[in-house]
Amino acid sequence: MSLRQSASLIIFLMGGCMILSLLLTAYTNVSSTDKGSAPNATQPSVTAPQDLLTPGTLTVGSDTTYPPQEFIDTATGQATGFDIDLITAIAQRMGLKTTIVPAGFDTIIDSLNAKRFDVVISAVAISNERKQKADFVPYFNAGASLLVQKGNPRHITSTSDLCGLNVGVQKGTVEQDYLTTADKACKEKHKSAINLTILQNQTDVVQLLATGRVVATYQDSPVTDYYLQQNAGRFDVGGSVVNAVAEGMAIRKGDTSMFNAVQTALNQLKADGTYRKLFKKWGIMSGELPLNRPQGVTGVFRWDIFWQFLFSPFFLRAAWTTLWISVVAQFLGVVLGLFLALMRMSRSPMLNWPARAYIWFFRGSPLLVQVLVLFDGLPRIPQAFGLDPRLWQAFVLGPITVVLIAFSLNEGAYMAEIIRAGITSVDAGQMEAAKSLGMRYALAMRRIILPQAARVIVPPLGNEFNNMLKTTSIASVIGLLELTNTAQIFGSPTFTTFELLLVATLYYLLLTTVWSYVQAWIEKRLDPNRTNKLDLQKKGWTQRVLGFGAADTRGAGTLVSGH
Amino acid sequence: MTAVAENGQAATQHMVRAEQIVKRFGSLTILNGIDLSVKHGQVVVIIGPSGSGKTTLLRCINHLEKIDSGRIYVNGELVGYRLVKGRMVESSEADIARMRAKIGFVFQRFNLFPHLTVLENIIEAPVHVLGQSKTEAKEYATTLLGKVGLAEKAHVYPHKLSGGQQQRVAIARALAMKPKLMLFDEATSALDPELVGEVLKVMRQLAEEGMTMIVVTHEMGFAREVADHVIFMDKAIIVEQGPPEQIFSQAQNERTRDFLGMIHEE
Numbered sequence: 001m002s003l004r005q006s007a008s009l010i011i012f013l014m015g016g017c018m019i020l021s022l023l024l025t026a027y028t029n030v031s032s033t034d035k036g037s038a039p040n041a042t043q044p045s046v047t048a049p050q051d052l053l054t055p056g057t058l059t060v061g062s063d064t065t066y067p068p069q070e071f072i073d074t075a076t077g078q079a080t081g082f083d084i085d086l087i088t089a090i091a092q093r094m095g096l097k098t099t100i101v102p103a104g105f106d107t108i109i110d111s112l113n114a115k116r117f118d119v120v121i122s123a124v125a126i127s128n129e130r131k132q133k134a135d136f137v138p139y140f141n142a143g144a145s146l147l148v149q150k151g152n153p154r155h156i157t158s159t160s161d162l163c164g165l166n167v168g169v170q171k172g173t174v175e176q177d178y179l180t181t182a183d184k185a186c187k188e189k190h191k192s193a194i195n196l197t198i199l200q201n202q203t204d205v206v207q208l209l210a211t212g213r214v215v216a217t218y219q220d221s222p223v224t225d226y227y228l229q230q231n232a233g234r235f236d237v238g239g240s241v242v243n244a245v246a247e248g249m250a251i252r253k254g255d256t257s258m259f260n261a262v263q264t265a266l267n268q269l270k271a272d273g274t275y276r277k278l279f280k281k282w283g284i285m286s287g288e289l290p291l292n293r294p295q296g297v298t299g300v301f302r303w304d305i306f307w308q309f310l311f312s313p314f315f316l317r318a319a320w321t322t323l324w325i326s327v328v329a330q331f332l333g334v335v336l337g338l339f340l341a342l343m344r345m346s347r348s349p350m351l352n353w354p355a356r357a358y359i360w361f362f363r364g365s366p367l368l369v370q371v372l373v374l375f376d377g378l379p380r381i382p383q384a385f386g387l388d389p390r391l392w393q394a395f396v397l398g399p400i401t402v403v404l405i406a407f408s409l410n411e412g413a414y415m416a417e418i419i420r421a422g423i424t425s426v427d428a429g430q431m432e433a434a435k436s437l438g439m440r441y442a443l444a445m446r447r448i449i450l451p452q453a454a455r456v457i458v459p460p461l462g463n464e465f466n467n468m469l470k471t472t473s474i475a476s477v478i479g480l481l482e483l484t485n486t487a488q489i490f491g492s493p494t495f496t497t498f499e500l501l502l503v504a505t506l507y508y509l510l511l512t513t514v515w516s517y518v519q520a521w522i523e524k525r526l527d528p529n530r531t532n533k534l535d536l537q538k539k540g541w542t543q544r545v546l547g548f549g550a551a552d553t554r555g556a557g558t559l560v561s562g563h
Numbered sequence: 564m565t566a567v568a569e570n571g572q573a574a575t576q577h578m579v580r581a582e583q584i585v586k587r588f589g590s591l592t593i594l595n596g597i598d599l600s601v602k603h604g605q606v607v608v609i610i611g612p613s614g615s616g617k618t619t620l621l622r623c624i625n626h627l628e629k630i631d632s633g634r635i636y637v638n639g640e641l642v643g644y645r646l647v648k649g650r651m652v653e654s655s656e657a658d659i660a661r662m663r664a665k666i667g668f669v670f671q672r673f674n675l676f677p678h679l680t681v682l683e684n685i686i687e688a689p690v691h692v693l694g695q696s697k698t699e700a701k702e703y704a705t706t707l708l709g710k711v712g713l714a715e716k717a718h719v720y721p722h723k724l725s726g727g728q729q730q731r732v733a734i735a736r737a738l739a740m741k742p743k744l745m746l747f748d749e750a751t752s753a754l755d756p757e758l759v760g761e762v763l764k765v766m767r768q769l770a771e772e773g774m775t776m777i778v779v780t781h782e783m784g785f786a787r788e789v790a791d792h793v794i795f796m797d798k799a800i801i802v803e804q805g806p807p808e809q810i811f812s813q814a815q816n817e818r819t820r821d822f823l824g825m826i827h828e829e
């Protein structure tokens with residue numbers, strides 16, 4: 001490749017990046033759940049904080065898999081729960097609307113500091129460690145308690161009874177820390193270790209208990225109470241509430257106007273009784289059952305849930321998200337792969353080596369890690385390098401942006417090798433013939449080499465896209481509402497994750513099946529035998545119009561003239 | 564076939580002029596100081612044993628290979644390089660392509676584009692390199708196809724054609740660029756014996772029309788009848804050259820005689 005070609009390559013890549021970023025800005029906000037509740041009857045009574053991410057809106061981060069405090073209402077698809085109601089009421093006092101952004105609990109404070117949201121309400125227990133990272137407005141007193149099987153057959157009354165047993169806990173919670181401490185104590189007493197199962201969602205943890213995989217789960221006491229009530233006769237509390245600490249709304253350190261506004265609004269809500277009302281509504285510490293929908297853990301396959309969600313807008317939207325992300329990422333991957341393949345095949349080490357290094361890196365490291373690095377790691381760069389704080393926000397990419405970038409970059413590495421194999425499969429004489437006719441490299445590639453390489457490229461490309469459709473499930477780790485995550489989020493409040501994962505599977509199968517037909521059609525079009533058919537038609541035409549040659553001279557007939 | 568007057572400047576008088584070409588592949592010297600001149604309208608035939616460097620010489624003439632030293636002029640223009648303060652610097656890709664567009668090259672293995680029909684093969688470069696309109700290019704392509712006797716094959720894909728037909732299409736494809744010089748590299752040696760004649764016939768016709776041609780071939784009959792000048796190459800050098808009568812009947816060099824003897828025994 002000459003310098004001129006590399007220059008046009010760079011321009012093309014930059015163009016690609018621009019298109020990408022345009023797409024991204026258009027879609028960045030898709031995943032957030034807009035509560036849309038305008039401040040109605042209540043007049044704003046608190047001065048709204050400055051520097052909101054979106055003016056007029058309080059952007060709230062919450063891990064919505066934690067009933068009763070925050071979870072997705074399966075009927076509306078909106079976030080709901082005690083915490084959600086509380087923060088909505090607080091926002092109303094400030095004259096703001098509320099937007100709930102789903103977030104993973106274990107990285108929620110980091111995401112707050114990366115300015116993905118203005119404030120966090122997510123049953124975050126205030127600990128010394130967490131106080132280093134953010135300021136907290138306490139709003140709730142909760143301890144930890146154990147949920148066990150009905151009748152407590154193992155006689156579990158405290159974490160010291162758990163040595164050698166299977167126990168479930170949610171990732172990143174204080175209970176996880178308590179259990180680690182208890183585990184150490186077990187070892188010191190020369191007892192067997194606690195066998196911990198740590199999952200992302202609290203509901204999945206309780207599901208472990210329901211299916212008997214664990215004998216106890218450890219979580220905040222209101223959560224224990226809630227599950228106890230929702231599944232009457234199945235579970236019991238093991239022992240009493242311990243380590244009662246306050247849960248707090250997290251606010252970025254130094255964001256005093258936010259801190260004051262939240263604190264003032266909360267005080268008002270407590271004073272006028274709204275706070276107590278919410279307590280009652282959600283059945284916390286009152287023993288009332290707040291919800292009339294069936295919520296219990298059952299061993300029966302919930303066909304009603306299955307049918308309810310099969311054609312629900314939530315899954316249709318999720319399928320669409322899965323599809324368009326796959327298409328865009330695959331397209332960008334192919335474009336990137338083409339340039340990488342050309343660079344990789346160039347004799348110039350300046351082009352060759354970067355391409356090799358790129359392919360080596362992206363094929364050699366897990367996509368999941370690449371996604372997490374972009375999502376959680378990138379926002380730390382400007383802090384680490386002491387860049388101007390005004391630039392920080394530029395490093396905070398939304399989930400869709402992250403997924404599209406990571407998937408395209410990763411796919412580019414795989415496509416590079418596929419396209420390279422395709423180009424190599426074309427006889428070297430083709431490029432020489434093209435050059436001898438005065439074609440330049442780019443023209444010869446586009447008109448002569450790539451159309452022939454396509455036949456070799458398309459079958460593996462089809463497999464790549466099939467994979468891509470399913471690989472999008474990785475996006476669930478950063479909260480994107482694609483098929484898998486939708487199944488988990490909507491399934492968790494009603495313990496029907498299994499039913500909804502089945503729904504998601506049907507959608508995956510639908511997408512991959514349709515694609516397999518499209519792929520077969522494309523491959524047929526590139527099939528050299530098809531040109532025979534074309535020949536036949538054209539030959540037939542000349543035969544009819546010009547009237548020479550019998551119908552089957554084609555196979556045998558070689559010499560027409562020349563002697 | 565008109566011999567051009569012997570006077571005038573070397574560069575303008577000769578269609579091709581090569582001075583002391585040296586080409587190496589690693590430690591192997593493939594061309595070791597080749598001098599060559601081909602006048603306008605002349606047909607030069609190059610013969611020689613396998614591996615003597617014939618193909619490499621043709622490929623150097625349209626810069627499919629870089630040369631290590633020496634100079635090649637085609638139509639008075641330096642091929643593949645330009646002189647910058649007396650030093651040879653490789654030309655830009657665009658300049659090389661422009662130069663190649665004026666030189667037709669016919670390959671031993673045809674190298675037709677299999678994904679394009681015969682007509683599309685022929686108009687591809689005129690449309691995309693010379694910028695001709697499709698109608699214009701098609702019209703000329705049809706004329707050329709008639710000339711090589713394949714008018715009715717315009718819409719056929721190459722793999723449906725015999726070797727001889729494919730090679731004639733390849734010649735038409737090269738001619739569509741209206742080249743000033745045609746290079747043939749063993750255009751008939753991949754063909755079944757009964758198909759050789761149809762290709763040679765086209766080449767002979769082209770020679771009669773006054774095309775300047777450099778032909779590498781093992782067809783001694785063709786060389787004897789059509790060539791103005793025959794060059795015998797062996798082991799990277801030109802061993803002997805002269806008019807066909809002289810080379811074929813009274814070769815001076817023993818290597819030439821041996822080679823011709825071997826060919827005739829076949």
Ligand SMILES: Nc1ncnc2c1ncn2[C@@H]1O[C@H](COP(=O)(O)OP(=O)(O)OP(=O)(O)O)[C@@H](O)[C@H]1O
Pocket residue numbers: 588591593611612613614615616617618619620
């Ligand atoms: N790209 C290359 N790299 C290394 N060696 C090469 C290359 N191309 C040709 N050669 C060598 O150069 C020598 C001359 O090759 P060339 O093809 O020019 O011979 P030729 O006279 O055309 O022979 P033939 O009659 O077999 O076609 C051969 O020994 C060949 O192996």
Ligand SMILES: [Mg+2]
Pocket residue numbers: 617618619748749
């Ligand atoms: Mg050869």
